[in-house]
Amino acid sequence: MNDQAQLLPGTLDLLILKAVSLGPLHGYGVLLRIGQISGSALLIEQGALYPALFRLVRQGLLTSDWGTSENNRRAKFYELTPEGRARLQEETEGWNRLAVAMTSVLAARPEEL
Amino acid sequence: MNLSGYFRSLANKFFHRSAVADDLDEELRSHIEHRADDLERGGMSRAESVRQARIEFGARERFKEESFAALGGNVLDTLWRDVRFALRVLRKSRGFAFAAIVTLALAIGANAVVYGVMDALILRPLHVPQPESLWGLENGNGSGWQSYPNYRDFRERNHTFDDLAAIRMEFAGLDTGNDPAQATGWAASGNYFDELQIQPFLGRFFHSQDEKGPNSAPYLVLSYAYWHTRFQDDRQIVGRTILVNKHPFTIIGVAPQKFRGTLAFIAPDFFIPIIEDVDGENILNTRSINNREVFEILGHLKPGVTPAQATADLNSTGAYLEKTYPKEVEHKNYTLGRPGLFVFSRPAQAFVGGLMLLAGLILLAACANLGSLFAAHAADRSREVALRLALGSSRQRILRQLLTEAVVISLAGGALGLAASVVLLRKLAEWQPWTGAPIRLPISPDAKLYGVALALALVSGFLFGIVPVRQVLRANPYEIVKAGPSGQFGRRLTVRDVLLVIQIAICALLVTSSLVAIRGLERGLHSNFGFEPRNTMLAGTNLAMAGYRPDTWTAMQRRMIDATQSIRGVGRVALVNNYAPLIYAAGNTENVFKDETRDLSQSHVASMTFRYEVSPGYFDAAGTSLLAGRDFTWHDDKDAPPVAVVNREFARRIFGSVSNAVGRYYRMQDGTHVQVVGVVEDGKYMSLTENQNAAMFLSFLRYPSGYSQVLVRSGRDPQQLASAMRNKIRELDAGLPADIETWNQFLEVVNFPARVATMALGVLGLMGAILSITGIFGMAAYSVSKRLKELGIRVALGAQRREVLGPALGRSVKLLAAGSAAGLVLGVLASRVLASIVYQATPRDPLVLAGVVAAMLFLGLLATWIPAQRALTVNPLVLLRED
Numbered sequence: 001m002n003d004q005a006q007l008l009p010g011t012l013d014l015l016i017l018k019a020v021s022l023g024p025l026h027g028y029g030v031l032l033r034i035g036q037i038s039g040s041a042l043l044i045e046q047g048a049l050y051p052a053l054f055r056l057v058r059q060g061l062l063t064s065d066w067g068t069s070e071n072n073r074r075a076k077f078y079e080l081t082p083e084g085r086a087r088l089q090e091e092t093e094g095w096n097r098l099a100v101a102m103t104s105v106l107a108a109r110p111e112e113l
Numbered sequence: 114m115n116l117s118g119y120f121r122s123l124a125n126k127f128f129h130r131s132a133v134a135d136d137l138d139e140e141l142r143s144h145i146e147h148r149a150d151d152l153e154r155g156g157m158s159r160a161e162s163v164r165q166a167r168i169e170f171g172a173r174e175r176f177k178e179e180s181f182a183a184l185g186g187n188v189l190d191t192l193w194r195d196v197r198f199a200l201r202v203l204r205k206s207r208g209f210a211f212a213a214i215v216t217l218a219l220a221i222g223a224n225a226v227v228y229g230v231m232d233a234l235i236l237r238p239l240h241v242p243q244p245e246s247l248w249g250l251e252n253g254n255g256s257g258w259q260s261y262p263n264y265r266d267f268r269e270r271n272h273t274f275d276d277l278a279a280i281r282m283e284f285a286g287l288d289t290g291n292d293p294a295q296a297t298g299w300a301a302s303g304n305y306f307d308e309l310q311i312q313p314f315l316g317r318f319f320h321s322q323d324e325k326g327p328n329s330a331p332y333l334v335l336s337y338a339y340w341h342t343r344f345q346d347d348r349q350i351v352g353r354t355i356l357v358n359k360h361p362f363t364i365i366g367v368a369p370q371k372f373r374g375t376l377a378f379i380a381p382d383f384f385i386p387i388i389e390d391v392d393g394e395n396i397l398n399t400r401s402i403n404n405r406e407v408f409e410i411l412g413h414l415k416p417g418v419t420p421a422q423a424t425a426d427l428n429s430t431g432a433y434l435e436k437t438y439p440k441e442v443e444h445k446n447y448t449l450g451r452p453g454l455f456v457f458s459r460p461a462q463a464f465v466g467g468l469m470l471l472a473g474l475i476l477l478a479a480c481a482n483l484g485s486l487f488a489a490h491a492a493d494r495s496r497e498v499a500l501r502l503a504l505g506s507s508r509q510r511i512l513r514q515l516l517t518e519a520v521v522i523s524l525a526g527g528a529l530g531l532a533a534s535v536v537l538l539r540k541l542a543e544w545q546p547w548t549g550a551p552i553r554l555p556i557s558p559d560a561k562l563y564g565v566a567l568a569l570a571l572v573s574g575f576l577f578g579i580v581p582v583r584q585v586l587r588a589n590p591y592e593i594v595k596a597g598p599s600g601q602f603g604r605r606l607t608v609r610d611v612l613l614v615i616q617i618a619i620c621a622l623l624v625t626s627s628l629v630a631i632r633g634l635e636r637g638l639h640s641n642f643g644f645e646p647r648n649t650m651l652a653g654t655n656l657a658m659a660g661y662r663p664d665t666w667t668a669m670q671r672r673m674i675d676a677t678q679s680i681r682g683v684g685r686v687a688l689v690n691n692y693a694p695l696i697y698a699a700g701n702t703e704n705v706f707k708d709e710t711r712d713l714s715q716s717h718v719a720s721m722t723f724r725y726e727v728s729p730g731y732f733d734a735a736g737t738s739l740l741a742g743r744d745f746t747w748h749d750d751k752d753a754p755p756v757a758v759v760n761r762e763f764a765r766r767i768f769g770s771v772s773n774a775v776g777r778y779y780r781m782q783d784g785t786h787v788q789v790v791g792v793v794e795d796g797k798y799m800s801l802t803e804n805q806n807a808a809m810f811l812s813f814l815r816y817p818s819g820y821s822q823v824l825v826r827s828g829r830d831p832q833q834l835a836s837a838m839r840n841k842i843r844e845l846d847a848g849l850p851a852d853i854e855t856w857n858q859f860l861e862v863v864n865f866p867a868r869v870a871t872m873a874l875g876v877l878g879l880m881g882a883i884l885s886i887t888g889i890f891g892m893a894a895y896s897v898s899k900r901l902k903e904l905g906i907r908v909a910l911g912a913q914r915r916e917v918l919g920p921a922l923g924r925s926v927k928l929l930a931a932g933s934a935a936g937l938v939l940g941v942l943a944s945r946v947l948a949s950i951v952y953q954a955t956p957r958d959p960l961v962l963a964g965v966v967a968a969m970l971f972l973g974l975l976a977t978w979i980p981a982q983r984a985l986t987v988n989p990l991v992l993l994r995e996d
Contacts, residue, residue: 026143026144026147027140027143027144028143028144028147028148029147045171046144046148046169046170046171047141047170047171047172047173047175047176048171048176050137050140050141050144050176050179050180051176051179051180051182051183052183053180054180054183054184055183058183058184069143069147071146071147071150073143073146073147073150074139074143075140075143075147076136076139076140076143
């Protein structure tokens with residue numbers, strides 16, 4: 001399973017926020033969405049999703065509501081709050097800065113020094 | 114962060130815990146079903162796909178816990194689980210739980226009771242507006258007594274008080290027509306209620322402007338409690354006429370319910386203006402050193418005035434009065450006191466403070482005890498603790514669990530103790546220590562008491578719960594599981610040992626002091642008071658209250674003496690004005706001067722003496738032996754030259770010796786030249802613990818008094834005699850109430866502080882003893898159980914009983930001996946304090962010392978009996994096979 005990357009600590013929250021920002025999702029749907037947009041490259045332990053979801057609700061970044069899923073089953077749907085959207089924006093920028101920095105560091109060659 | 118969302122989820126979690134749990138369950142179930150749906154679509158059977166989905170999901174319980182934790186505020190949850198676990202553990206070791214709860218209930222109950230009394234007497238301010246600026250005047254000689262003219266001068270001359278009010282006590286008969294009954298009231302200055310800023314519950318109060326000279330304001334205010342019990346809340350009572358000692362008064366109002374006068378321990382039934390004279394004593398114009406009728410002067414300080422300034426102001430008035438009236442006023446330094454307890458505040462504070470200290474020590478001892486018990490309990494569970502540690506439980510978690518157990522026990526004990534103390538305090542509030550005296554303690558268990566009990570319970574729970582902490586922290590699960598909880602034991606002096614010694618010392622201290630008190634009390638009852646209280650009956654009558662005119666008093670009193678004398682089986686009968694010695698601590702005192710003194714100012718006083726006015730035959734009837742000279746005769750009346758009988762101390766002070774005294778003269782404050790005709794033995798007059806005082810006896814024929822006691826010496830059954838006496842008095846005047854009791858019954862009042870002290874010490878001593886027994890027992894039982902294996906080996910090798918008991922119990926016995934010795938020494942030291950309350954309390958009494966040693970031995974025997982039996986019946990075969 002070398003094609004699946006381990007999540008960096010702290011990135012799960014960002015992934016969830018991003019997934020939910022594309023439209024309300026239930027818990028399993030969040031997993032599917034992340035799998036779908038990452039091309040199944042990111043591995044998330046299924047149960048570990050829920051403490052993260054609850055934490056985001058507690059922080060007021062997500063709201064939740066019961067509804068009916070595409071499978072015609074009862075499911076709890078999560079949606080981004082305005083605070084959540086702001087946080088996603090912030091974290092995305094932070095992540096991008098970090099990624100650019102990391103990439104340039106890793107691409108450094110002796111002659112550039 | 115979104116705060117409202119945070120709190121909502123927190124609140125949801127607390128208040129709808131099961132709803133949140135259901136919600137979470139359903140969400141996880143929904144997740145698994147969605148996954149199973151997907152797997153099913155991939156071709157699996159439904160059952161297989163659900164199984165697969167579950168496996169993929171991972172440790173469901175763990176994620177549930179983590180989700181809960183993620184919701185925040187996890188404390189209550191864990192706490193609840195800890196409490197449930199603690200209850201399970203305690204249910205398993207019921208003996209332990211029972212012993213611990215009862216111990217704590219005793220200790221916390223004792224503290225709550227003492228606190229309740231302290232709150233009532235000392236901590237709680239009077240129920241009047243601005244109690245913090247209200248002060249009472251104390252004379253330098255430790256009382257508040259003043260003459261009324263002095264009060265007027267203090268009131269007019271001082272610049273530091275708003276105003277000064279005065280009260281005196283009035284014991285009077287109240288009668289609304291056909292229901293005469295004795296009641297206790299306060300005669301108060303007209304400004305009393307206004308100075309206290311109190312509003313009436315019904316009607317009105319009397320005021321300064323009502324005072325227009327002697328007997329100008331026959332108004333009476335009822336206390337709420339008296340109005341409630343005697344007049345059944347009858348609102349029509351206002352405006353009605355009531356007879357106070359046969360004088361008509363108008364009931365003008367009822368005081369509010371919470372107002373019980375300005376003394377903490379006496380609740381008056383009624384208030385009348387102080388200018389009203391209902392018992393033939395005109396106090397308004399008598400400025401006399403001997404007749405100080407005002408009980409207390411009190412008032413609010415002006416804003417911004419400090420107590421020190423007020424004291425200086427009062428003392429300058431005192432100095433002025435002494436200079437202006439040298440014969441009538443003696444100035445000693447005035448001080449300010451809180452009016453509630455007044456001059457009793459220091460003794461009351463000392464007594465209650467002492468009790469609080471002892472109760473605190475008891476609680477500490479109980480905590481020490483429970484700490485040991487807990488440590489033993491924790492040691493016995495060390496295998497369980499070790500297992501939990503080995504399975505990954507954190508030490509913090511285990512400690513929290515142990516502390517929870519301790520707090521559960523302490524709360525249960527505290528609740529039990531509090532319930533018992535509330536019952537006891539309610540009883541105390543209704544308690545009247547003796548009939549005829551209006552003592553009522555203002556005790557009412559309130560929220561403060563509950564708070565104190567709760568705090569005590571929690572603090573003691575943490576105190577004894579903390580004891581086994583080190584033990585747990587040091588525990589090495591690997592060693593314990595492998596080797597069993599033996600370890601080394603009893604090598605060096607541990608904290609537990611020190612606690613036990615302290616506790617035994619406290620117990621021995623209490624046992625010593627209560628034995629000293631009991632012996633002192635017992636000896637006090639059989640010592641010489643200068644009279645013989647046994648076989649003596651006293652009949653008190655108040656002719657003023659019954660409406661007799663002063664000039665008829667003596668004749669009526671002589672008729673009462675003669676009538677009583679005619680009862681069969683009666684010895685000598687005599688009479689004393691007011692009260693006989695040692696009754697209600699009510700003695701009259703007078704300053705006397707040597708014959709040659711011409712200037713009768715207070716600075717030339719030769720001696721302060723007690724003064725009694727008695728009939729002929731008094732010394733015979735009282736059992737006071739005449740040392741020299743003669744008794745009074747019926748000829749020592751107003752027309753004869755004034756004569757006196759004095760006690761030995763008087764003779765010594767004024768004349769140098771008994772033989773010198775008879776026939777000599779001295780002077781009284783009013784200048785009367787008195788000849789001594791007899792000398793009697795010394796006695797006790799005010800209290801049993803007083804120093805020897807001088808006393809003089811004058812002929813009652815010269816000094817008529819409405820209130821007197823007829824003294825009867827008789828071996829007859831007191832009840833029969835009392836009814837015979839009552840009949841005789843009724844024959845003389847059916848409307849004259851008589852208060853008949855034996856002298857010994859009256860002595861109970863004087864002995865009251867000693868009795869209370871002895872009782873309190875006894876109860877606390879008993880509690881201390883119980884605690885010591887459980888403490889020693891716990892120690893001995895623990896030490897035996899820890900060394901059972903070793904003892905078994907000794908027995909197997911042929912050890913004798915002594916050789917088994919030595920190692921098993923030696924340590925406990927040594928601790929017991931050390932603690933007892935320390936306690937005995939402390940008790941002997943503490944007895945000095947006790948001697949001021951209990952007459953003849955001395956630890957230098959072989960019986961006391963033997964009693965303490967015997968008691969402690971008995972305690973030790975009782976506490977070590979069961980462990981000793983267990984050590985002796987050890988069966989090496991069974992024991993060694995077990996491991």
